[in-house]
Amino acid sequence: MTFDPSRQLSEGEFSLRGFDARRLLTFARELPFPPDMLARAQPLVVDGQVQELSMRFDARGAPSRYRMNARFTGLSASYDDGSQPPPVDGELNPGWPSFEGLDGSVQVSEKDGRLSLRGAESAVTLPGILTRPRIPLDHFRAELDWQVQASATDPDAPAVAPIVDVYLRDIEFGNADGEGRIHGTYRRVPGTAGQIDLTSEVTGVPLPRLRDYLPLTLLGDVREWLEQAALSGTADSLRLRVRGQLHDFPFRQPGSGEFQMRVDMSDVHFRYGREWPAITGASGMFSLQRGGMTARIDQGRVFDTRIRRASFEVPDFRQPVLEVNGRFDGPAQQVIRYINESPIGRRLDGFFQNTRLSGPASTNLLLRLPLRNFDHFTITGESQLEGSRLELAGHLPVFDAIRGKVRFTENGIAFDKVSASLLGGPVTLDAVSPRRGLLEINAQGRASADGLRRFADTPITRQLEGSTRYRAGLSVDRGAVSLDVRTNLAGMRSRLPPPFDKEADTPAMLDIELRPQERARDGQVVAETLRLTVRDDAHLLFARRADARGRLRVRAGTLAVGQPPVLPASGLSGRGPRPAGRCRCLVVVRDPRSPAACAATARRRLLCCPTCARTACPSPRRGLMPCGRDFNALVAGVSQQIAGRSVCAPTNWTAT
Numbered sequence: 313m314t315f316d317p318s319r320q321l322s323e324g325e326f327s328l329r330g331f332d333a334r335r336l337l338t339f340a341r342e343l344p345f346p347p348d349m350l351a352r353a354q355p356l357v358v359d360g361q362v363q364e365l366s367m368r369f370d371a372r373g374a375p376s377r378y379r380m381n382a383r384f385t386g387l388s389a390s391y392d393d394g395s396q397p398p399p400v401d402g403e404l405n406p407g408w409p410s411f412e413g414l415d416g417s418v419q420v421s422e423k424d425g426r427l428s429l430r431g432a433e434s435a436v437t438l439p440g441i442l443t444r445p446r447i448p449l450d451h452f453r454a455e456l457d458w459q460v461q462a463s464a465t466d467p468d469a470p471a472v473a474p475i476v477d478v479y480l481r482d483i484e485f486g487n488a489d490g491e492g493r494i495h496g497t498y499r500r501v502p503g504t505a506g507q508i509d510l511t512s513e514v515t516g517v518p519l520p521r522l523r524d525y526l527p528l529t530l531l532g533d534v535r536e537w538l539e540q541a542a543l544s545g546t547a548d549s550l551r552l553r554v555r556g557q558l559h560d561f562p563f564r565q566p567g568s569g570e571f572q573m574r575v576d577m578s579d580v581h582f583r584y585g586r587e588w589p590a591i592t593g594a595s596g597m598f599s600l601q602r603g604g605m606t607a608r609i610d611q612g613r614v615f616d617t618r619i620r621r622a623s624f625e626v627p628d629f630r631q632p633v634l635e636v637n638g639r640f641d642g643p644a645q646q647v648i649r650y651i652n653e654s655p656i657g658r659r660l661d662g663f664f665q666n667t668r669l670s671g672p673a674s675t676n677l678l679l680r681l682p683l684r685n686f687d688h689f690t691i692t693g694e695s696q697l698e699g700s701r702l703e704l705a706g707h708l709p710v711f712d713a714i715r716g717k718v719r720f721t722e723n724g725i726a727f728d729k730v731s732a733s734l735l736g737g738p739v740t741l742d743a744v745s746p747r748r749g750l751l752e753i754n755a756q757g758r759a760s761a762d763g764l765r766r767f768a769d770t771p772i773t774r775q776l777e778g779s780t781r782y783r784a785g786l787s788v789d790r791g792a793v794s795l796d797v798r799t800n801l802a803g804m805r806s807r808l809p810p811p812f813d814k815e816a817d818t819p820a821m822l823d824i825e826l827r828p829q830e831r832a833r834d835g836q837v838v839a840e841t842l843r844l845t846v847r848d849d850a851h852l853l854f855a856r857r858a859d860a861r862g863r864l865r866v867r868a869g870t871l872a873v874g875q876p877p878v879l880p881a882s883g884l885s886g887r888g889p890r891p892a893g894r895c896r897c898l899v900v901v902r903d904p905r906s907p908a909a910c911a912a913t914a915r916r917r918l919l920c921c922p923t924c925a926r927t928a929c930p931s932p933r934r935g936l937m938p939c940g941r942d943f944n945a946l947v948a949g950v951s952q953q954i955a956g957r958s959v960c961a962p963t964n965w966t967a968t
Contacts, residue, residue, distance in 0.1 A: 325369070328364070333359060355391050359388045380420050381417070391408040410436070414429045414430065423459065427456050431452045435448045450487045457481065460475070475500065491516060493513055495511055496509050505559045505561070507558065511552070515548065519546065522547055525550065534632050541584055542582060543590065548577065550574070552572075553573075580594040591609060592614075594609045594612025605626040608622070608624075617641065617675075621638065622639070633680055635681075636681065639676050641672070663749050698715055700713075700714040713733040737763060753785070755782075757781070758781050781799065796824070798823050802819045821846070826843075842856070852869070872887040873887070
């Protein structure tokens with residue numbers, strides 16, 4: 313070694329074998345090397361064993377010239393010159409990489425260098441690039457070169473960090489997450505994030521572990537969503553391409569650079585939003601590009617519904633709103649299940665909780681889900697029904713053979729001119745949801761006597777023949793049903809006693825009104841009224857109340873002719889002109905234990921008249937079930953010929 317007059321090393325060479333790298337570095341920093349050489353070595357931290365090291369240097373000029381060759385085992389090394397800024401969410405700013413537990417060799421000079429690395433049970437750290445910068449490795453092999461551009465030669469000029477070009481010739485690695493390769497270049501420019509041209513591919517990564525390989529360009533809420541969304545599955549391949557000035561990353565402006573991370577997935581269990589139904593058995597792709605994200609599902613299922621296609625997109629990570637666009641084929645009931653088991657059902661206050669919809673359906677769906685507030689979602693959908701069957705409530709008739717398009721949003725459903733079959737005849741349906749939890753259906757159709765009997769086989773419906781047209785309005789408000797039906801009964805014959813009898817060609821207006829009257833704390837209807845008005849002057853009014861099991865049962869009723877109906881507190885009653893003359897029974901009790909006298913007149917009677925049947929029916933029983941409603945008491949009425957006209961009047965209407 314040669315020293316200059318100031319006792320600084322000016323030139324020399326040395327070689328060493330078999331020593332501790334950390335101790336050697338500590339010793340070297342105490343030697344009188346030129347200041348520029350010491351400055352470059354100061355940020356270096358090493359540990360491990362150096363098998364062989366040789367070095368030659370010449371500090372007689374500026375900058376100093378040197379060349380070093382070394383072989384090492386189990387070496388760990390990091391370099392921090394203070395130029396690496398702290399990580400910033402949404403930005404990519406690479407720092408100096410570091411490694412742990414690697415074998416290899418290095419050749420380095422003031423102008424260039426080459427590093428060869430091999431290792432098992434090691435690790436590599438890539439600061440400023442990945443969400444979790446440290447990557448544990450089962451095996452690793454890397455070849456990389458670098459070149460240092462000459463800095464200022466004036467010794468009085470301020471020290472300036474040089475420009476460094478790094479060439480990643482071939483990097484191969486593998487761990488429990490998969491196997492991968494990287495190649496490319498990186499130019500480190502002082503005062504900037506640098507310039508990169510990088511290509512990488514990783515195979516066989518479990519999707520829940522994909523978070524470890526996500527770039528820092530993803531904002532925190534987007535990364536959190538991706539971590540929670542991928543429940544299981546495999547990233548068959550992950551391909552990363554980055555090219556451009558890193559201060560422009562992720563290259564939102566066209567022409568500013570290139571960034572794409574594409575993942576091909578299989579057997580994916582994927583939940584795209586908290587509390588939303590998961591997609592299972594899916595395959596497709598996921599891609600990060602520029603400032604956003606897209607994903608495509610080529611096949612998969614939601615419940616028992618097959619996904620024909622589905623796409624997921626976050627157009628801009630700065631305003632992270634997930635847009636889900638999909639088409640599904642499967643049982644129509646799965647559409648109802650999707651609504652009930654997603655936040656839509658809660659938004660609609662459980663409106664469809666007791667709805668049953670059978671048959672096939674094809675559904676298109678568009679969901680907008682803000683990743684920073686899942687509750688502020690919007691959704692629009694459309695289901696094509698082909699022959700479906702709809703049950704809205706247990707005591708309402710069933711809609712069969714439904715054909716048409718049903719639209720739904722986070723506020724309700726709507727449809728126009730949907731065709732169906734109801735009460736034995738065709739019907740056309742329109743519906744809107746004026747507000748959350750409210751569905752209003754308008755119907756125009758034809759009902760037949762046979763269809764009425766299939767819905768409710770009672771002594772009343774057995775006296776009807778033919779069919780008639782009607783208009784109806786149905787309102788379902790958070791489970792409470794209101795119904796209005798109006799028809800002139802043209803085309804339907806009634807063989808009921810007067811004043812309810814009529815021929816098919818004789819019109820007679822009939823109005824039916826069903827109204828909820830009381831709800832329980834859980835929102836269930838516990839009381840309702842049913843009113844039938846014939847020819848504007850004959851009224852039947854029933855009140856139902858829930859029993860101990862929650863089933864609605866008739867508790868009171870009245871028949872009024874020529875007067876407004878007034879419900880008794882309980883039991884059954886009637887209002888009308890007093891009878892004078894021969895009694896004619898209106899109704900027969902449907903009880904197998906009733907006397908034969910009543911059974912013989914069942915074809916024309918609806919209830920036993922207490923006046924004429926007192927001897928024949930000393931103990932009438934419960935059992936009358938008009939429209940599926942059980943009476944718990946007996947009502948009796950008579951008809952009377954007055955001035956040649958049949959009228960209805962009570963004799964003794966108090967129930968026993």
